[in-house]
Amino acid sequence: MYRRCGFRYEKKLRITGVARIAGIDEAGRGALAGPVVAAAVILPEKFRHRRLNDSKQLAPDLREEIYSDLVSNPEVRWTVGIIDSIEIDRINILRASHQAMRMAIGALIDPPDHVLIDGLPVIPFPFPQTAIVDGDCISLSIAAASVIAKVTRDRMMRDFCSQFPQYCFDQHKGYGTELHLLRLHEFGPCPIHRRSFEPVAQPLLALEDITQVRSPSARCAGRELGVPLSQA
Template identity: 55%
Template structure:
C-alpha cells in the first residue's frame, strides 16, 4: 500500500510543500485527459487509499469525498480537451493538464512527485516515480481525484451524446464503442488523431 515515505524524504531536506500528481484518461478515444495535484498533511492517514485502477467506482467516490472535503488537504484538478490532445499529442496534452493542476494549487508546491517519468520543461522541481500511485499517498490521492473527475465528465457527455455509451466505457475503445462509431461516426468529443477514429471511412460529422 502507498505511504508518505517519498513525501517525508523531501520534507526531511526542508521542502515543506510536496505535491503528488497523477492523470486519468490517456488511452480513451474520446473526452479529455484529466490530471490532479494533491498536497497532504504530514500525518495523513486514509485506510484503503490506493491506485484508482485498483478500486471500484463506488469506493473511488467515497475516497474522493474524503480527500476533497478535508480542509487540511490542498488539491487541484485540470484537464486538456480533445482539441488540445489532437493538436499537441496525448503525451504533451497530459503534461499540460499536469502543469495546469500543479500551478492551480494554492499554495504552490515547492516540489512535485509525478506518476511515471519526469516531465520535460515542467515549471516546478519534480521527480518522476514509475508506478507512483502504488507507492505515494499523495499520488494515489491525485489518481482518485483525476479519475473521478474524468468519469463525471464522461457521464455528462453521455447525456449529450447517449448513442456512444460514454457513461459505460468512459470513452475507451470497447467493442460497443467501436460499433457506435461505425454507425454514427465521431462527435466533437472524439480524438481525431487516435487511429480507431482517424481510420473510419465515415466522414467526420462533428455535431
C-alpha cells in the same frame, strides 16, 4: 499486484526540509474520446486513509467515496487541469497531458516545493520533481491525485453520455472497449472523439459535417481556486 501506498518518498523529502509536496497524476490519456484530466494534490503531513490506493485498483463506488473524503477535507489542497479533445488533436496527447499537469500545479495558491509524478519523464515546469514508476501504487500523494483525476473525468464522461447517448460513454468512459468500437463504427465520431487517435482517424469513420459545439479546450477547478467542478 496490490501494494499499499505510504509516505515513503514524502518522508525522505521532508527530512531534507521540503515542506509542500504535491502528487500529480492524469486520467484519460489512452481514451479515444473525452478530455485528459490531471490532478495536483498536497496532503497534510499527518494524513491517513486506510483505503486510498491507485484509482485503477479501486471499485468505482469506493473511488467515489475516497474522492469525497479528499475534496471535503479542508487540509487537503487540490486542483485539476482539463484539456479537451480539440486541444489533444491539435498538440498531441503527450503535450496535452503535460499541459493539464502544468495547469493543475499552477493553480495551487502556494506553489509546491517538490512534485511527485507517476512514472512519467520529467515534466517541463519550474519545480523540483521526482518521477516514480507505479507511483500511484506507492505514494499517497500520487494516489490521491489519481483518484481525483479519475473521478473528475468519469463524471464528465457520464455527463457527455446524456449529450451523446448512442456511444454509452457512461459504461466505458471513452476507452476503446468492444462496445465503444461497435458504436463508433455504427455512428461515426461525435464532437468529443479524438480524431488524431485510431480508429477514430480511419477515413470511413470521418464525418465532414459536425455541427455540435465542442467543449472548451482548457479549464481548472479545485479548492485552491474556489471553483467547484460543476462550474468549471
